[in-house]
Amino acid sequence: MENIKVKILAVDQVTHNVRSFKLEKPDGYVYTPGQATELSILKPGWETEKRPFTFTSLPGADHLEFTIKCYTDHDGVTNQLAKAVSGDVLEIGDAWGTITYKGEGIFIAGGAGVTPFIAILRSLHAQQKIGNNQLIFSNKTLQDILLREEFEHILGTNFINIITQEFTEAYHHGKIDKTFLEQNIANFDQPFYVCGPDAFTAHILGTLKSLGANAESLVFEK
Structure with a gap:
């Protein structure tokens, strides 16, 4: 086209x-x-x-x-x-990209990197197939959280926020590191969808692999 x-x-x-x-x-x-x-x-x-x-x-x-x-x-x-x-x-131009839904799992996004997951989660919700999918969303401040109310409606308690540059009682503070992932993920034998700045994505993918995630189960923009 x-x-x-x-x-x-x-x-x-x-x-x-x-x-x-x-x-x-x-x-x-x-x-x-x-x-x-x-x-x-x-x-x-x-x-x-x-x-x-x-x-x-x-x-x-x-x-x-x-x-x-x-x-x-x-x-x-x-x-x-x-x-x-x-x-x-x-x-x-034409549509392209390697981030597609591969089954129930955990979406991990940094800031505007959440955008590939919006249509996926909206589509699952519309089909009543949201299941136990989770979204772990990292932002600098509360005002940076994109579509907070919609994600809360779609995912409920499976919408997990972490804030890096602001303290709030409502959400986790810090970065998505190995300790955070160990504390918030019980099963690493499932699909993981990762998107964010290049350094963020590389760090998350490397950490997931070190925790036992199968490289073939990692979905990201190649």
Whole structure:
């Protein structure tokens, strides 16, 4: 499929620095929960600046949705997206990605790395197949927690938060390290879905392997 122009239908503020973009859905466009595409904003000088973003809408929806953390401290693609409004035009390509659902397990996300898991968990919830899936979600502060109410609704007590730069009685404080994983995971013989900054992902994958997780059960963007 060649690059396709899609119009922004709506922009919503999700957190202080995350926006949700609702876009037109091209006829026949197909993707699976967890996949992404290359996206660019069609403004002078930005047309060829493509970046990967994950679909957070369900494949059966009549529109596309991306939930994007916008960095406004420098003039990059997400800063331009932060200025985007309904009617602006973006360009997307084919769907791609290796993060797909492989069965009930534990999702481990760092910050905006949770985005590939949004459509997966929404899809499971819609099918009443959420089961005992868990989400362990690391953020710097409380205000950084993306879709907190929705995840609480979908997962209940299987939504586990850890905050790295702020103390709160509600959630764990610190980082996801070996001790934390040992204390919060009883079974390492199950699928693990990991996404976040490169260093975060590498650390989590290495720690899971050291705790007995099978390398073939680790799902991440390769």
